[in-house]
Amino acid sequence: MNINNNTQTFDAIVVGGGISGLLTALILGKHGHQVILFEKEKEVGGNCRSYGVDGFTVDTGPHAITALKDGGPLTYIMDGYFDFVPTFKPYGDYYIRSVSGEITRCPTNVSDFLKFKFLPRKDRLILSSKIASVILKSSAGVDYSDVSIYDALPKTLSNKTYAMADTFSYFMSGRDMKETSVQRMLNGASFTTESGDTGEKFEKFMTGEIKSKTDVKSSSPNPKMAVSHEGGFSKQGYPLGGIGSIVDSILKSLPENVVIKTGCRVTDIITENGKVIGIECVRSDTPISPKSIYFSDFIVFTGFARNLKRMIKEELPESYIKTLDGIDHTISLTTWIGLDECVPEFDYMGSEVHFEKIPSWGGSTSNYDPSLAPPGQQLVCFGFAPVPRKRIRQNIKKSYDALFEMLPGIEKHVIMKHEQITVPEKAAITLNGTFADIKTPIQGLYMAGTDTDRRSMGITRASYSVINLIHELQKDGYFKHKNSFKGNNIKRNYLPLTNETN
Ligand SMILES: Cc1cc2nc3c(=O)[nH]c(=O)nc-3n(C[C@H](O)[C@H](O)[C@H](O)COP(=O)(O)OP(=O)(O)OC[C@H]3O[C@@H](n4cnc5c(N)ncnc54)[C@H](O)[C@@H]3O)c2cc1C
Structure with missing residues (x-):
């Protein structure tokens, strides 16, 4: 050798x-x-x-x-x-886009969910009382780590509601509702409850005092956050x-x-x-x-x-x-589309979710930062999960077909197409x-x-x-302070964010 x-x-x-x-x-x-x-x-x-791809700046998903x-x-x-x-822009809202192209804002609390016209009224009533009871029990210490979303859902819901549950499961766990736990959905949907670190000081991180849960199984989500998201998804951002x-x-x-x-x-x-x-x-x-x-x-x-x-x-x-x-592991397909102008279909800040044809989510990254597209043009992307390794080519075609069927107005504006096959979060x-x-x-x-x-x-x-x-x-004993550096200990507020560099 x-x-x-x-x-x-x-x-x-x-x-x-x-x-x-x-x-x-x-x-x-x-x-x-x-x-x-x-x-x-x-x-x-x-x-x-x-x-860079043909003058556009794409991300890995x-x-x-x-x-x-x-x-x-x-x-x-x-x-x-x-x-x-980096400078982060507030992420905005999540929307559901119907097969006919309309968008509806995703509810972020139970009362909005009751008015969420996208799902049949009967399903909304059944589901909201189910969600409220799960959150109540979970806050009282019931652990839902071993209960799948599918098992927890009443069996009388419409196919559309199950399709939505499957789609959100893909984005929370990479798998469908039969393989995703209720606990994951509770923690993932509230976004902040898993940290448990909120407000703790940087010194505590340095000394190891910071609360560090290696396993969310034992954590119960903060019920208030899970029900209401307090201010939508205001802790999420996209970097310029x-x-x-x-x-x-x-x-x-x-x-x-x-x-x-x-x-x-x-x-x-x-x-x-x-x-x-x-x-x-x-x-x-x-x-x-x-x-x-x-x-x-x-x-x-x-x-x-x-x-x-x-x-x-x-x-x-x-x-x-x-x-x-x-x-x-889950394999995911992302399609990036460059448009020759900014189209009204993507005239919002945030992301859209589709589940009636193929589960997917995405939106326009150039809405956050126009410099990601050439002047006057627009960059959008959609992630699809999961993709069987053997049928990736057919899936790419199916994904574009589903997008253009739902958004027929955009196809004529397409000047760039780019696909990525990735493993989104490892495990x-x-x-x-x-x-x-x-x-x-x-x-x-x-x-x-x-x-x-x-x-x-x-x-x-x-x-x-x-x-x-x-x-x-x-x-x-492997982490040693070999010099006098003790951490910058700067307290910045990242959202809404500034152009700060120091
Ligand atoms: C489609 C998609 C959507 C996503 N959406 C989001 C999102 O909305 N929000 C979010 O926060 N995150 C999202 N992620 C996930 C996020 O990007 C990843 O979780 C994160 O970047 C993983 O970082 P990592 O360093 O753990 O792993 P990786 O990024 O996989 O890095 C591992 C690195 O190790 C290198 N490597 C491996 N083996 C070797 C070796 N033997 N020798 C040398 N080098 C090696 C690899 O080449 C790679 O560069 C998404 C990812 C994808 C792909």
């Missing part, structure tokens, strides 16, 4: 340059650790990237960033470690410049002691007597590349947890392999799916990323995982 022996030793090696890996490298780096991060793609960002007020996990990290912060601007802010904030190697795939995690000692990696851009070895006794892996099995030569405990094998939060632990059976090897945390959505979830990681590292 052709090996480049690299004798350089680092305090920490981070595998994966998605948001989780970058946030980890940023925090470790600011505290003086010599860090090297490996990313197999040409660019960092993973599922949190933006890139439609994104709404949650928990941007009152101490959500990303805001903790931005406050403590970012020298530059596209979601890649979050990654750009991290890159601009990284200290010099963090080295990033892109186009470098880590193939092996080297261990000795149950401890990590380094990694082997190859260049991703050439089929035959010599292996390079980098040494460290502390590694954070943020790729697919399941891949650890084949990267570690030492035998792993059977129960650990079973957990890794139990992680569910899908299903009834039977498992999650990996931050700690692995190998000493010095830790995980972060969306395969390791059940709370909230995507980027918020990734940020929770990094906070959890730091706490575990503190306990195990």
Whole structure:
């Protein structure tokens, strides 16, 4: 075997340059650790990237960033470690679009739900009393983690109502209502209740005092929030410049002691007597590349947890392999459409949900930031979940057909089409799916990323995982303050947001 022996030793090696890996490298780096991060793609960002297509700037899937007020996990990290912060625009409302093209605002409380003309009146009456009773019981401590949405719903509802329940289940868990728990819907729909951290101080994050629930199973949602959303989805935002601007802010904030190697795939995690000692990696851009070895006794892996099995030569405990094998993933299709003008169909701020033909959600990102499209033009995107791997081509065609049938006025304006096939949040939060632990059976090897945390959505979830990681590292003595940096401890209010960079 052709090996480049690299004798350089680092305090920490981070595998994966998605948001989780970058946030980890940023925090470790600011505290003086010599860090090297490996990313197999040409660019960092993973599922949190933006890139150009025919003059438009598309993101890796439609994104709404949650928990941007009152101490959500990303805001903790931005406050403590970012020298530059992205500017977020308030996300706006969610709408349901009917097959005939009309849009209706999604209800955010029970009284609005009763007036929600989209569903048959009988269903609204039955459902609202069911929702109220579930919320009441849940706030009294009843755990709905093992009850599926399907099992909880009365069996007398119309197909349209079941289709809506399926669609919201896809967006909350990546699976249909038979595989999505009521608890997930309660927590996911309220967006803030899972954090439980609201209002806590940054110092508590640094000292590990911050409330950190690794499993939402035991948490009961705040019933007030779940019923009313207090101000709709006011904690959600979309960053100017596209979601890649979050990654750009991290890159601009990284200290010099963090080295990033892109186009470098880590193939092996080297261990000795149950401890990590380094990694082997190859260049991703050439089929035959010599292996390079980098040494460290502390590694954070943020790729697919399941891949650890084949990267570690030492035998792993059977129960650990079973957990890794139990992680569910969902494949999602996103279609991006560039329009030659701003059309009245998308004349709103927020997102729309469709469920009568094909479950999908999306909207216009250039409504938040016109610079994502050429002057006067508009960029819209729709995510469809889930997609069977074998029939992706047919699904792409079916998805465009469904969109243009519902919105016949837009087809003539289409000047750009672009599709993406992605795994939205890594581990899908299903009834039977498992999650990996931050700690692995190998000493010095830790995980972060969306395969390791059940709370909230995507980027918020990734940020929770990094906070959890730091706490575990503190306990195990790997997180050291190697310099005088104690965190920026800035308290910004992210929404409504300013052009602040400091
Ligand atoms: C369609 C879609 C819609 C989404 N919608 C939302 C939303 O509305 N709101 C929200 O908050 N989030 C959303 N997300 C999810 C969010 O983007 C992800 O949860 C988040 O970006 C995951 O970050 P991560 O770092 O944990 O993982 P990833 O982004 O998967 O990063 C892992 C990185 O590790 C690299 N890597 C893996 N293995 C190796 C190796 N062996 N060597 C070197 N590098 C390696 C990968 O190339 C990748 O760059 C969405 C995602 C998609 C795709």
